[in-house]
Amino acid sequence: MKVAVTGATGFVGSRLVQRLHDAGHRIKVFARNPERARKVFPESAFKQVEIVGYTPQQSGDWQSEISGCDGVINLAGEPISERWTPERKQEIMNSRVIGTEKLVEAIGKAAEKPKVLVSASAIGFYGTSETAEFYETSEPLQQDFLAQVCHSWEKAADKVTSYGIRLVTIRIGIVLGMGGAIAKMLTPFRLYAGGPIGSGQQWFSWVHRDDLVSLFLQGLTDENMSGVYNGTAPHPVRMAELCDTLGKVMNRPSWLPVPDFVIETLLGDGAVVVLEGQKVLPERTQSTGFSYAYPKVEPALREIVVE
Numbered sequence: 162m163k164v165a166v167t168g169a170t171g172f173v174g175s176r177l178v179q180r181l182h183d184a185g186h187r188i189k190v191f192a193r194n195p196e197r198a199r200k201v202f203p204e205s206a207f208k209q210v211e212i213v214g215y216t217p218q219q220s221g222d223w224q225s226e227i228s229g230c231d232g233v234i235n236l237a238g239e240p241i242s243e244r245w246t247p248e249r250k251q252e253i254m255n256s257r258v259i260g261t262e263k264l265v266e267a268i269g270k271a272a273e274k275p276k277v278l279v280s281a282s283a284i285g286f287y288g289t290s291e292t293a294e295f296y297e298t299s300e301p302l303q304q305d306f307l308a309q310v311c312h313s314w315e316k317a318a319d320k321v322t323s324y325g326i327r328l329v330t331i332r333i334g335i336v337l338g339m340g341g342a343i344a345k346m347l348t349p350f351r352l353y354a355g356g357p358i359g360s361g362q363q364w365f366s367w368v369h370r371d372d373l374v375s376l377f378l379q380g381l382t383d384e385n386m387s388g389v390y391n392g393t394a395p396h397p398v399r400m401a402e403l404c405d406t407l408g409k410v411m412n413r414p415s416w417l418p419v420p421d422f423v424i425e426t427l428l429g430d431g432a433v434v435v436l437e438g439q440k441v442l443p444e445r446t447q448s449t450g451f452s453y454a455y456p457k458v459e460p461a462l463r464e465i466v467v468e
């Protein structure tokens with residue numbers, strides 16, 4: 162296949178491109194800074210990767226590069242793990258909503274249209290709760306900022322179906338892999354001061370990065386898939402259990418509660434994702450027969466945490 166990928170240089174995207182490349186596909190990486198992207202995917206190791214420079218929030222010549230691709234994967238978005246100044250909030254929203262609109266516009270204009278768009282969203286769609294369970298069919302409980310972003314992001318992607326193109330939307334949970342949010346959470350544990358974060362009662366709906374990438378790849382090729390799928394593991398845990406497991410895996414005591422301000426310093430306003438959570442279950446994902454390499458959190462953490 163020839164696959165177009167936005168947000169390819171990031172935490173999820175770089176692993177996804179690696180897997181596509183290993184499987185023998187050709188990849189068009191759409192990147193804001195092509196030189197930087199070439200460093201992430203050096204020609205010597207990524208012969209089948211072509212880099213296309215683009216301006217995600219503006220129509221332009223780059224859009225013609227979509228024609229001839231068999232599938233498109235959309236991961237681009239301004240990181241949420243910084244202080245949310247008004248400007249950054251606007252960029253968190255625009256990078257996803259306008260960025261997706263322009264990508265869909267490109268698909269609409271393409272002479273040779275792709276068959277499928279696999280587009281990211283997030284479990285922030287559902288709002289937060291200590292008691293509710295959320296499935297793909299659940300309505301959001303709140304309309305906080307992240308829920309609004311996810312709603313508008315998904316709506317922007319939906320338009321692609323008007324061109325007769327299959328749309329798979331993946332509501333991503335907290336992705337566990339080397340780097341990412343967990344790397345920052347490990348810092349207090351490494352300093353022997355790890356423990357429950359926040360009340361400990363909040364839900365942590367996680368997914369191992371390898372499983373998430375497999376789900377995106379399945380979305381690309383499985384013609385029976387369309388609509389929304391939760392990109393989370395089938396066994397979410399409460400934060401207290403996550404921290405206990407982390408302590409066990411790292412051979413560190415896990416008893417000293419980590420004050421909210423430490424996490425806020427590490428994760429910025431994005432800390433809301435780990436200080437308040439939601440219990441998300443991947444019911445539709447499992448109904449596709451998707452098989453998880455890491456359904457449970459302890460083996461997932463053991464794979465990631467190398468001392």
Ligand SMILES: NC(=O)c1ccc[n+]([C@@H]2O[C@H](COP(=O)([O-])OP(=O)(O)OC[C@H]3O[C@@H](n4cnc5c(N)ncnc54)[C@H](OP(=O)(O)O)[C@@H]3O)[C@@H](O)[C@H]2O)c1
Nearest residue numbers: 168170171172173192193236237238239256283333335336
């Ligand atoms: N990681 C998680 O736990 C998690 C959880 C839920 C949802 N998600 C979503 O999944 C997607 C991928 O996550 P990730 O962890 O791989 O993110 P990431 O490491 O921050 O990478 C995102 C990529 O998006 C592009 N990007 C960054 N800022 C942008 C902007 N202002 N406008 C347009 N593009 C921009 C960058 O690619 P270029 O510089 O090459 O253009 C970057 O490599 C994101 O949209 C994220 O919101 C992630």
